[in-house]
Amino acid sequence: MSAVLQPTEQVADHRALRFLTAGSVDDGKSTLIGRLLFDSQAILADQLQNLEKRAAGAPVDLSLLTDGLEAEREQGITIDVAYRYFATRSRKFIIADAPGHEQYTRNMVTAAAGSDAAVVLVDITKIDWKSGAPVQLLPQTRRHALLAHLLRVPSIVFAVNKLDAVDDPARAFRATEAALQAFAAEAGITTVAATIPVSALRGDNVTVPLDAPWYRGPSLLQLLERLPTTQERTEGSLLQPVQYVARDEAEAGQSAQGAGHQPRVFWGRIAHGSVQAGDAVQVFPSGETAVVAAVRRAGSTVASAQAGESAGIVLDRQLDISRGDWIASPGGLQPAQRFTATLAWLDTEPAVVGRKYWVRHGNRWVQARIGAIAHRLDIHNLQPVGAETLQVNEIGDVTIELQQPLPVEPYASNRVGGALIVVDPASNRTSGALLVRSAG
Incomplete structure (x- = not known):
């Protein structure tokens, strides 16, 4: 059974691939990265000895390779973005392990902004695939996939994890794959490279292809070695x-x-x-x-x-x-003092129409206000819903009014000219991420 949702052209690209792992809490993101590091022999001898000592004869917990903060180890969750590096014979990789908890969605947005690919994990043990009804994906799975899509991450890979924990992995994978296909089509996500079955804990289909009659696709590492890096537009104006x-x-x-x-x-x-x-x-x-x-x-x-x-x-x-x-280039800049944008709100204080914020575009800071909120996106049915405010982790379409004009561009055509961050002037917290839709 093919794992590819939307075929992508396989290109010879040997530049380092920056990718993030995302998903819900306890989906196995840190364990998956630990497995990639372990199988590619990117772990130092003293690191491995410390892990074996902590395990005290039990199987080594590979998630500890990325969960480096003391609070992360105590709670068993990822709080901050952890970056790790490894290489194979054909390519180098930079991995960002993004937190799965809804409270830390802002960290995932930070990691996605500069990534060439996103590996979104789906924990098969958390969803009902046995009833025969269409599989219902977790909200964080949908949210992270949508954010990766909105942030123009060039390739999205769905990794269906923990298949070693179910009694019928073939049926479980097919049902989940169908749900992911339907979700991607409904959301208009055309950058899905593949859906891949894995077991991060056991190492199935992570670096070595899965030996199963119901799957004939690549391993996760084989796919990552072939994904293209982000290509900036070199033609046209400077x-x-x-x-x-x-x-x-x-x-x-x-x-x-x-x-x-x-x-x-x-x-x-x-x-x-x-x-x-x-x-x-x-x-x-x-x-x-x-x-x-x-x-x-x-x-x-x-x-x-x-x-x-x-x-x-x-x-x-x-x-x-x-x-x-x-x-x-002369005439290449079109400064605007008002523009529409998609706003991913990351602050516990809601986004309010009329309130002043600081926005950063490139390296310039300008005061701004939210002129209007057109609607927010319901991540469950992907439909616009009327809204007067945006709560934490909600995504909506807004109009932004600037104190001084900025040379903004649509984010769809340029990730640098079309991206801004929103900062609360009272607390200095990063409150939101703006993706320009149109200026003027």
Whole structure:
């Protein structure tokens, strides 16, 4: 039986894959990561000895490899995002173990924002697959899949876990796979790479393919080795947020601006497009224009740089540019003071129309208010529901009004230009994540 919900083109991509694991509490996320680390021999000898000592002759608890906080070990849950690294012969991996508890959904949003893939675990022991009725997925499974979809994670993998704990794994997997297919179709999630049966505890189908007549698909690791990384848009106009401004002492006195002059280098990670010497650029918010005199990468002058790369831009004339500004192709920026967006609310204090917040776009902070809440999304039936506020972990469509215009872009076309965070000015808590739908 094929595990693939939506076929994806298998490409040769050997760059490091950043992926997160998500799901409900006790679905086995930390154990799955521990199994990947253990089977790929990415565990240090002293780590393994400590785990064996704690086990005192019992099977080693692999979840302890990621649950590093004392409170996590005491409660048996993941609280903060834990990052781990491992490699196979063909690829390197960066894993983010996101908390499953609803209280820590904000951590999952943080991990998903920079991920190339999301592995959403489904605990087969928590759902009723025997009744013959359609399987009802857990709310956190639906929520995490929706958030990964909204945050434009390029590939989503559903891992049906703990199949070693059921008496009919083939039937249980097929019923759950059908429910996940129906959910993905209803939610419009087209980035599902596969649904895979696993047993993180026993190691079934994690790194070695499952030897069962009812499944002929890849193991989880085989699939991860073939998934593509995020491809930023390199064609079209340039967009680069300025993160850091430095003076280049090595080039002092050699610039076209005169002896003794120390060129200023404007560093940042290019959001889209490319840049090379001789390109005309425009700065936001001043609107001033200049010509690129040189492009730097890792301290050296290079011919060009493109989207996804961190680069330093040297201009042919002095301009007042600081952290938080944007450098773009002339006419490429369309500043807006009002836009509609999807808002994932993460604060225990509800989102209220008219209340002022701080929003961060790139490296610029601006005061803003929620002008209107169009509706919230009911994660159970995926239908919009009228709402006057958004409670913690709810997702809704809102209108945002800014004190100063920002060069926002639709999140669907660019993850950098279309993403903002919302911060409560009183508590300084990160209150929400904004994904721009349209500006103006």
